[in-house]
Amino acid sequence: MKFYDCAEAPSPRRVRIFLAEKEVELPVVQVDLRAGEQLGEEFRAINPDCTVPVLELDDGTRITEAFAICQYLEAVHPEPPLMGRDPTEAALVTMWNARIEQHGLVAFAELFRNLHKGFRGRAVPGPVDCEQIPALVERGRKRGEAFFNRLDQHFAGNGYVVGNKFTLADITALVGVDFAAWSKLEIGPDRPHLQAWYDRVSSRPSARA
């Protein structure tokens, strides 16, 4: 296997933390997103979506999306289980992961990519160039704050996202919270339950990945 990564980027960090929890090491190829390497012909042949992470299998198959990569790694390296131990728990991890992506990561990316000059013309990841839309900065912040509030309520009664066990859903949320901070969207003093969960998961050795 071979792992196409970018050490500074949030999406591949989800896979890096997942691998660290599994204690699996893979050969890594760094893709320089700041230099636009993902948009060049060579990388487009690897992933036409122009994004990392990508997991390349020994038969040449390429898996180009974080959740799908984790699903594959969970199948071939089942211990410790990070995506649920039975069909119900597995569905809840998938559901929460999707919620965190759709209401968290998407909102944080909307805020970040429409705000910073470096993303002019590149407001949406992928092969289609899109101009920044200033109204999305505001909308991303509003949605992001609402999602932080929701997580705070959730962690008032739960130690982890699903089933009081650390799972991929926690990894996605942790990466999301750190990514939101790039745009000065912070947990703040009014979300003590989210803060307590954050302190818990970010103190795991895997969080340094």
Add this chain to the structure above:
Amino acid sequence: MKFYDCAEAPSPRRVRIFLAEKEVELPVVQVDLRAGEQLGEEFRAINPDCTVPVLELDDGTRITEAFAICQYLEAVHPEPPLMGRDPTEAALVTMWNARIEQHGLVAFAELFRNLHKGFRGRAVPGPVDCEQIPALVERGRKRGEAFFNRLDQHFAGNGYVVGNKFTLADITALVGVDFAAWSKLEIGPDRPHLQAWYDRVSSRPSARA
């Protein structure tokens, strides 16, 4: 089990087609999205995301996202397999399903929900009210057209989305194409491979679900 549905809506149709392919029938509760039933207190207690589909299990667990629901149904009703027959195929179905959601369904929804007066203040599904942004109509159409082009190229060499077998990824794409047509984003005469695939999958009995 109990299935919260809305007969006119695209997202729960993904689950309806999946169930039809499995020949599984479930008790159904219709949620009247046009009347805003999903925003009322009663439904918020069922799904705080204010969306359908929702699958309620006999132990009361609620799975509130289409892909996660299908994952659960695949585990308890494995035949015929619709989410891959081994870890590699499963990862590819998940990857393509995510691609179709992110680059297809999201773009089609961006176009539709920012265009129609009925969605004023409700441009994003979920509990957070968001005003329409006219620039997203244009962006959604541009991204949607690009995604149709990509699917057309893919189907030039593939009978189905993954592995020349009908899977959940085909269901998601079929529902997406039909949803795009609500905003007059059509396959058109210049995408013959996408059209041939569409004719093939939409002639399956399950497509009437």
